[in-house]
Amino acid sequence: MAVSSNFFQNPGAVPPGPYDVSLDTVFNREGARQAQAVIGDWQGYQPTPLRSLDRLAAQLQIAGVLYKDEAGRFGLGSFKALGGAYAVYRLLADRVCDQLGQVVPFQDLLTDQYQAISRRFTVASATAGNHGRAVAWGAQMLGCRCMIYVHAGVSAARAAAIAQYGATIVRVKGNYDDSVERAAADARANGWTVVSDTSYPGYTDIPKYVMQGYTVMVEEIVSALANKPRPTHMFLQGGVGGMAAAVCAYLWDSWGRHKPRCVIVEPEHAACLLHSARRGRLSAVRALDTVMSGLACGVPSLLAWQILAPGAEFYMSIPDRPALDAVAALARGDYGAGCVVAGESATAGLAGLIAAAGGSEIRNQLGLNADSRVLLIGTEGDTGSERHRQLAADEKKALGSAS
Ligand SMILES: Cc1ncc(COP(=O)(O)O)c(C=O)c1O
Structure with a gap:
């Protein structure tokens, strides 16, 4: 009412x-x-x-x-640190498990032994700031590559705050939706994994990890x-x-x-x-x-x-x-x-x-x-x-x- x-x-x-x-x-x-x-x-x-x-x-x-x-x-300045970074960990852990047939504890994933897999794993995300920073931070912690897509409205300071975690920043003309589309297209073309904090039919596993974080x-x-x-x-x-x-x-x-x-x-x-x-x-x-x-x-x-x-x-x-x-x-x-x-x-x-x-x-x-x-x-x-x-x-x- x-x-x-x-x-x-x-x-x-x-x-x-x-x-x-x-x-x-x-x-x-x-x-x-x-x-x-x-x-x-x-x-x-x-x-x-x-x-x-x-x-x-x-x-x-x-x-x-x-x-x-x-x-x-x-x-990192926000609660988002918990979600995006945890999703990157879960995705990498799943990939290692698929390739080696074993579940590897978090601390072990940080060792050289698994770096060959981590380095070939690329995550991509479109962001207005906090989520992208979390994904970039998680990727850096785990040794993965990270592509972050920001639209025209994201300030240079915010983009720099993400880049400091080793992510490649891609500036996209237009608004947030344009950056989402571009991240998805580039990920499809290059075999990267999109880590988004929102879910829709057919894309729920990754945002579920984010919410668990x-x-x-x-x-x-x-x-x-x-x-x-x-x-x-x-x-x-x-x-x-x-x-x-x-x-x-x-x-x-x-x-x-x-x-x-x-x-x-x-x-x-x-x-x-x-x-x-x-x-x-x-x-x-x-x-x-x-x-x-x-x-x-x-x-x-x-x-x-x-x-x-x-x-x-x-x-x-x-x-x-x-x-x-x-x-x-x-x-x-x-x-x-x-x-x-x-x-x-x-x-x-x-x-x-x-x-x-x-x-x-x-x-x-x-x-x-x-x-x-x-x-x-x-x-x-x-x-x-x-x-x-x-x-x-x-x-x-x-x-x-x-x-
Ligand atoms: C600081 C801050 N608070 C709240 C929210 C809202 O979170 P959600 O999009 O999961 O509703 C966000 C999302 O980016 C955020 O950055």
Whole structure:
């Protein structure tokens, strides 16, 4: 039922209960467990912080706000490090297994013994930034070749941040869709493997690995909250929906009927999940530009949609301004966890929460009240944008005048 044009309660959401086993083919605990075992073994692995935004909770008159801060993930700046790199590992491991008939543990794959196979394996991906960086990093770690396709809108700084992991950058005229097409055509012609974070009929295995990688951050949340009150709600930003679906499925599987109520938040001009929920089936929109560049997607991922259609109770969209305001407020420390550096795509969930908590009708519909505890995923840190340079300069000035 629509309360306002940018908020929708999903009539297809199932009532609280155990994880639906018919979704096991999309997401299951064994796949997640394997990803967690492998990624936990990577050099530099450590859980990211789960910050408490107490001042924001007080402002919104709710019991708590938790912010999983992915800015420091493996030094790559976003949660995406977990997905793309894990997919490269799984593909290489499968290839080695096909050729040698044996399953090789992750650490062994890094040794010279398997380099002859790794060096002949090329992965390709089109990206707006974070996913390509993760794929390039994974390929470098494992000694594979990597081709990354970026469209005209991807800044030179973002392309350089990917190239530093040894990937060959291919600039493509046009938009993101043009870069996807070109990557696919080149991969077909050269026998490379496309590693995408979105899925569609006939292409689901690789994005499934990507989503399994994301569950590492969700398991960290489950562990951190082992003896603490669980969140009652979660506001999750959506691009193609892979991140939100991984969080939703994992917490549903882990906590059953205590899964937090799930609210999907998208940019108003790229709200393909909200549009799909309204129509009751996977549907595309023409995604327009947004400062939330990681969320500028026009077509939901098939796997994500299969989880979110029954698993997400609410969908909403927000304009750019509140997401930018939240970036600035986090950087100033206004929400009570000190200075938190977040990118524009990281704060959509937070901005969605603030908007929802401030509107009495939506607040009631969500059941947000003084007992509510909300989980947010701060999916990225500094994006190297001019805005972040300005925020850092303002922060320095404020510290200078305070001393
Ligand atoms: C920082 C950030 N947050 C959120 C997302 C959304 O993830 P998904 O496309 O899996 O919904 C992305 C996607 O690239 C991202 O880069």
